[in-house]
Amino acid sequence: MSALLTVEDLRVRFPTRTGVVEAVRGVSFTLGRERLGIVGESGSGKSQTGRAIMGLTPPHADASAKQLAFDGIDLISAPPKLRRDLRGKRIAMILQDPKYSLNPVMSIGRQIVETLRRHERVSRAEARERALDMLAAVQIRDPARVFDLYPHEVSGGMGQRAMIAMMLVAGPELLIADEPTSALDVTVQLEVLSILDKLVAERGMGLIFVSHDLRLVSSFCDRVLVMYAGRIVEEIAASELANARHPYTQGLLNCMPVIGADRHPLPVLDRKPEWAL
Amino acid sequence: MTVTVSVENLSVVYDDFRALDAASVQVEAGESFGLVGESGSGKSTLLRAIAGLAPVSEGAIRVQGRELHGARRDKAFYRAVQMVFQDPYGSLHPRQTVDRQLVEPLAIHGIGDGERRILKALDEVGLGSGFRFRYPHQLSGGQRQRVAIARALILEPSILLLDEPTSALDASVQAEVLNLLEQVRRDRKLTFLMVSHDLGVVTHMCERLAVMQGGRVVERLTSADLVAGRIAEDYTRNLMVASKGFRRKSA
Numbered sequence: 001m002s003a004l005l006t007v008e009d010l011r012v013r014f015p016t017r018t019g020v021v022e023a024v025r026g027v028s029f030t031l032g033r034e035r036l037g038i039v040g041e042s043g044s045g046k047s048q049t050g051r052a053i054m055g056l057t058p059p060h061a062d063a064s065a066k067q068l069a070f071d072g073i074d075l076i077s078a079p080p081k082l083r084r085d086l087r088g089k090r091i092a093m094i095l096q097d098p099k100y101s102l103n104p105v106m107s108i109g110r111q112i113v114e115t116l117r118r119h120e121r122v123s124r125a126e127a128r129e130r131a132l133d134m135l136a137a138v139q140i141r142d143p144a145r146v147f148d149l150y151p152h153e154v155s156g157g158m159g160q161r162a163m164i165a166m167m168l169v170a171g172p173e174l175l176i177a178d179e180p181t182s183a184l185d186v187t188v189q190l191e192v193l194s195i196l197d198k199l200v201a202e203r204g205m206g207l208i209f210v211s212h213d214l215r216l217v218s219s220f221c222d223r224v225l226v227m228y229a230g231r232i233v234e235e236i237a238a239s240e241l242a243n244a245r246h247p248y249t250q251g252l253l254n255c256m257p258v259i260g261a262d263r264h265p266l267p268v269l270d271r272k273p274e275w276a277l
Numbered sequence: 278m279t280v281t282v283s284v285e286n287l288s289v290v291y292d293d294f295r296a297l298d299a300a301s302v303q304v305e306a307g308e309s310f311g312l313v314g315e316s317g318s319g320k321s322t323l324l325r326a327i328a329g330l331a332p333v334s335e336g337a338i339r340v341q342g343r344e345l346h347g348a349r350r351d352k353a354f355y356r357a358v359q360m361v362f363q364d365p366y367g368s369l370h371p372r373q374t375v376d377r378q379l380v381e382p383l384a385i386h387g388i389g390d391g392e393r394r395i396l397k398a399l400d401e402v403g404l405g406s407g408f409r410f411r412y413p414h415q416l417s418g419g420q421r422q423r424v425a426i427a428r429a430l431i432l433e434p435s436i437l438l439l440d441e442p443t444s445a446l447d448a449s450v451q452a453e454v455l456n457l458l459e460q461v462r463r464d465r466k467l468t469f470l471m472v473s474h475d476l477g478v479v480t481h482m483c484e485r486l487a488v489m490q491g492g493r494v495v496e497r498l499t500s501a502d503l504v505a506g507r508i509a510e511d512y513t514r515n516l517m518v519a520s521k522g523f524r525r526k527s528a
Contacts (some may be wrong), residue, residue, distance in 0.1 A: 041447045042418065156316070185315040186474055186519040193523045212447050219523040255452035257481035259520060260504045265456040266481070269449045 003030040004174055004206045005053065008067035012048045012057055023048045023061075025230035031174070035200065035207045037217035037238070039252065040227035046210045049227070050176045053208070054093050055083045070174065089119040092167035094196075096179040098159030102151040108162045109135075109147030112169055119170045134165040138195050157188035161195065168199055174206045182211070193220060214241075214252045226252070229276035248275055280339075281306040281468050282327065282436060287336035289322050289492075296322040298492035299336065302470075306435075309462065309469040311483035311500075313476060313516065319492035320472045324438050327470070328360050340436070352386060359429035363441035365421035369413040375399075375424050376409045382432050398427040402457060419450035423457065430461060437462075439471040443478065455482060476520040480504060488513045 012024040024045040029036070040046045048057070055075065057063040068075045070091060075083065095101040103111055112131040116122060122130070128147075135143035138161040151159055160180065167175065180196065181189040197220065200207045211217045218224055218238040226234040226249045234246040244250050251269040282304040289297035297319040304310040312320040325331040327338055329350040338345045341357060362368040369378055379395045388394070396406055402423040413421055422442060429437060442458065443451040455478065462469055473479045479486050480500040488496040488510065496510040508514050 041449055186476075187315055187515060190519050190523060197523075197525060214448070215522055219525075252449060255449050257452075257455065257475075257477040259477050259480050259517070263481075265459060266452040268452045268456065 003032055003069075004071060005031040006067055006069045007031075007049075007053065008065060010049060010052055010063070010065040010068060012045070012052050012061060012063045014058075014061045023230055024052065024063075027227070027230075027232055029225060029232070029235070031206050031208065033173075033204050033206050034223065035209060035221040037209045037211065037221035037224040038227060039211060039214045039217050039224055041212060041252075043229075044227040045230040046212075046227050047178050050093065050178050050208060050210050054091060054176055055087060056093070085119070088115055088167075088172075089170045090172055091174045091176070092170070092172035094160075094163055094167050094175065094177040094180045097183040098151065098156060098163050099183070102159060102163060104151055107148050107150055108154070112147075112162070112166045115166050116169050130169060131165070134169045135162070137168075137199065138162070138165045139191075140165075155188075156184050157192060160184060160188075160192050164192070164196060164199070168203070171203070172205065174208070175200065176208045176210070178210045179212070180209075181216075182213075214249070215256060231276070233275060246275075247272070279306050280304065281341055282470060283337075283339040284323065284327065285337045285339075287323065287326060287338065288334050289319075289326055289331045290334045291332070295492050296331070297326065300489065300492065300494050301336075302487055302494065304468060304470055306468055307466055308485065309471065309483045311479035311486035312470070312472045312489060313474065313479050313486055314489035315474060315516075317491075318489040320489045321440050322492075323489070324360070324440050324470060324472050328358065328438055329354075355382075355434075356386060356432050357434055358436045358438060359432060359434040360438040360440065361422075361425050361429050361442045364445050365418055365425050366413075366445070368425055369421055371413055374410050374412055375404075375416075378424065378428055379431055382428060386432060388432070394431055398431045401430060401461065402427045403453075417450075418446050419454060422446060422454055426454075426457065426461070430465075433465070434467070435465075436468045436470065439469060441473055442471070444473065444475065451478070458482065476503070476516055488516065 008028045010024055010027045011022060014021045014023055027049055038046045038049060051057055052063040065076060109131055112134060113127045116127045116130060132143045132147060135146055140146050140158065140161055181192050184192060209217055209221055218241045221238050224236055224238055225232050226246065228248050234244060234249050236244055244253065254267045255269060257266060280303050284300065284302045286299045286301055287297055288295060288299055300319060300323055312323060314320045322331050326333050329348045332348060376395065379398060380391055383391050383394060399406060399409060404420065404423055443454050446454060461467065471482055480503055483500060485499050487494045490512050496513050
């Protein structure tokens, strides 16, 4: 199987007043058409890894890698024009909170049409048709009505579905989902996840699922990378999670309160400095 | 046991939206009581109404035997009842040091002996005096929530209203904050009224809970009942399923 994405020794550095902070320190992995989870706490570099692949590292920061290749295209040396063409068309990203990541002054339908017409030469009528089909695919009951609504007029779950529709309308091969359901209610979370799961499976996309919730990720993905302080500390098949070896992974697994387990106090992470080495 | 917080047929109406619709909850002294439901179910509104932060249109609130009217609360109320909010980024003053945030409630209530109390409060939430003169932006989310808890505890209240105290935090930090809350409750014999959308957190922290939907209390049960699956309402069952995490249907 040829790799869809190859990442070798990815580093993201942020210059700050107190010196350079390395948020991602030498991350390497390859991704086929599979579901890969990246898990870690805030500040572990999981989101910056996703953003670097997408080419969304902030301008003042510096992203470098020995190799960062998507389907044979070297992303490091790619000119900005090529990266813009890839972004949205072949690599798409779903962000955490629809309240902040949708354009507040543009109707949902127009945002989806904009994405599509940026990447494909289609007529207005056809673009509208495809946007409506896509809204129906993310199980929005009345696509024609939602098409004309603005982001503030829809609920969080609906907004997140609209974002998924927007990201998938151009038919990407790689989807990066950065905490796609963290801002949603538990009941809505499952709906959105099952929609995402179905579409990823149907279209044979590669998926990178970034989250702090190890249990959620392991129930959703085939393989999980656990990150701590900018490095991958453990890579494990989701089905093997119970046999995780690294104490950090075990700590993340155990610290969640579980219904029916009477553990007082909850086990907490005892962070060891050597994990960050 | 005596009822310390009693809410009867409470309604909160914003224009033509009923955020809370004749909800009743009784919390006994010394217990930890949970409110669960999805966004918009009115669980936070109930808490805010008790604290005087939501317009009450009908119903009665009684705290420690005293009936509360309108949205005004006197100083004695705030000495007995303190609140911790969801978002530690939003609930601390960005331009005040931890020290000033902790001095403020003491100054309002005319309590002396600030030095000792501040050090004690910081120590109690596990921060130590090194954090005393830092600004909120110099702290992590978990540390900020600890400051918010210290601020609530410094007046030595007997009731804490907790509005999703850990949902803005990482899972690993959540465990630390939950442990801290349990410990201060044990040490000070506090009463907790805790709102959360996470059934795991609520069953871990609370003995009894009320499930809310659309501004109404749809079911009251004990955590033990919930764990054992003795559930009467479909809505509660749905929440239970949702809290178990994602399952692929075909698999």
